Amino acid sequence: MSPNQDPKPPFLDFAKQGGLVPAIAQDHETGEVLMLAYMNEEAWERTLATKKAHYFSRSRKKLWLKGESSGKVQKVKEILIDCDDDTVVLKVEQVGRAACHTGRRSCFHKLVTEAGARVVGDLIFDPKEVYKK
């Protein structure tokens, strides 16, 4: 499809990358990138239908409502797809402020500089408390 045409449902080309597309979750107010995960077509449809971010867990090989364990769901405020129809940006309100399973705001909390890499970003929650079995 030409990149200048409006895409048709399901809007995304899932076949291109073996059924999955990367999805970037970004804070809808600050623009902070919170995480990157993957969606299959079911996760995409559930996200559109519920306005809560759903992904496909590649490790657990199943549909994953973000926050299903922690309660820290992502309320979807805006959805953008890219010129190639193979990547998604979700602008979200991150419930509980922290998106990362480590307890930090963003999964992107390791800063790489010429001196090396170091963890930045405060702990917002204690994962041992949140992910109790």
Added chain:
Amino acid sequence: MSPNQDPKPPFLDFAKQGGLVPAIAQDHETGEVLMLAYMNEEAWERTLATKKAHYFSRSRKKLWLKGESSGKVQKVKEILIDCDDDTVVLKVEQVGRAACHTGRRSCFHKLVTEAGARVVGDLIFDPKEVYKK
């Protein structure tokens, strides 16, 4: 590696996804997500060394200095990696303002709503002029 430890060079786990990691380019001032592309280890090392974004073109199967054809390079201002060491965020200054080969600011210029999807975002350059053979 524990997500709470500082990673060691090359910082990223290239083996996990067949030698490539996704890299999100984000405007360093506005936070706008400009594009997502992929890096192999060479692209990562060239990015660190030159502070210009390099990717691996999956279609051309070669190292790709972003802007090598258009002149619209990305000057890297900050580099973050994620909790799993398998995804990158580059905070960049986008030379020429437009990151997308369609001539738009961002590759993410298709807005999905309940009414369908539509192209948003003005043309900043004419691709026919910029990518002349």
